[in-house]
Amino acid sequence: MKRVFSGVQPTGNIHIGNYLGALKQFVELQEENDCIYCIVDMHSLTLPQDPKLLRKNILDVAALYLAVGLDPENSIIFVQSDVPGHAELAWILTCNSYTGELSRMTQFKQKSKGSESAPTGLFTYPILMAADILLYDTDVVPVGNDQKQHIEITRDLALRVNNRCGETFVVPEGRFLKAGARIMSLDDPTSKMSKSAENVHSRISLLDDANKIKKSIMKSTTDSEGSIRFDIENKPGISNLLNIYSAFSGMDIKEIEKKYEGCGYGTFKKDLVEVVVEAISPIQQRFHEIRNSSELVSILKDGGQRANAIAEKTMKRVKDVFGLGI
Numbered sequence: 001m002k003r004v005f006s007g008v009q010p011t012g013n014i015h016i017g018n019y020l021g022a023l024k025q026f027v028e029l030q031e032e033n034d035c036i037y038c039i040v041d042m043h044s045l046t047l048p049q050d051p052k053l054l055r056k057n058i059l060d061v062a063a064l065y066l067a068v069g070l071d072p073e074n075s076i077i078f079v080q081s082d083v084p085g086h087a088e089l090a091w092i093l094t095c096n097s098y099t100g101e102l103s104r105m106t107q108f109k110q111k112s113k114g115s116e117s118a119p120t121g122l123f124t125y126p127i128l129m130a131a132d133i134l135l136y137d138t139d140v141v142p143v144g145n146d147q148k149q150h151i152e153i154t155r156d157l158a159l160r161v162n163n164r165c166g167e168t169f170v171v172p173e174g175r176f177l178k179a180g181a182r183i184m185s186l187d188d189p190t191s192k193m194s195k196s197a198e199n200v201h202s203r204i205s206l207l208d209d210a211n212k213i214k215k216s217i218m219k220s221t222t223d224s225e226g227s228i229r230f231d232i233e234n235k236p237g238i239s240n241l242l243n244i245y246s247a248f249s250g251m252d253i254k255e256i257e258k259k260y261e262g263c264g265y266g267t268f269k270k271d272l273v274e275v276v277v278e279a280i281s282p283i284q285q286r287f288h289e290i291r292n293s294s295e296l297v298s299i300l301k302d303g304g305q306r307a308n309a310i311a312e313k314t315m316k317r318v319k320d321v322f323g324l325g326i
């Protein structure tokens, strides 16, 4: 049985990219693995947060975890800041990382936009993510394709410490979905769909109602060619919509191209609205039931205790290796 770890930031607007790139895989993996799923609230502090909204968003992500099908009997579901080992290990890893390797992270470059006043936490984000993963002796990390670089730096850090100090960490592997692994923005299909983009029609949030979904899909950027075929280079908008259609319907891209041969973009988009709404309605229904139940907080508390028990063992080992404490 393999140890699986992953997390989602409670920054609101969880979208279909987060679902297809991450949450859906979480559910698939829980039957045959020892899974730990975290709500990474400390990561969200890399950009300013409203404290009240952050609390609400933490519970929203927890309810979404359960609504998509995570089973707290099977998987450990918890909030990152409930386990002190994440911050402790992050500092030890920080001291074993290089500023050069962190400077190469594309997510940092994109989010900091070259500004000197970008928060330092944005720069060291990959180290906290490495700590999250290494703290639980993780074998497999299911994430979206956008996280490839961060998984690489986690592996580099684990190998570096193992080489310097002897076997300390399990070296994890990323698990990236092939089809539709990277869902792109609906208004700019050359950048990834994101929670923080200003335009609400650039994404489909998992909690959007049918009207909003319809508006966003119908408005989505395509091209003037008018034929429905997959071609990322020349037709990134239609290719992204085909990816979304395929991921939610289970149909092959080729099959979908055939089905819509000779049809206009309007017909295809209307059908896509139906496919998406049908797929996410049951998740929304479960979300609303769970979000208001008293069980939610006890599931997170229990998960925090179970996660802490594992983390404390790792931290004891790591502190011994580095000669920390007495």
Ligand code: AQP
Pocket (backbone or CB within 6 Å): 007, 008, 009, 010, 011, 017, 018, 019, 020, 021, 022, 142, 143, 144, 145, 146, 147, 180, 181, 182, 183, 184, 192, 193, 194, 195, 196, 197
């Ligand atoms: N567009 C995407 N396509 C596929 N997977 C995606 N993920 C994010 N965006 C896409 C995957 O979702 C998981 C959780 O993401 P996160 O909460 O850790 O943060 P993120 O990657 O920073 O997500 P966003 O949505 O892009 O938020 P902002 O706008 O705040 O940056 C990860 O596994 C990620 O790969």
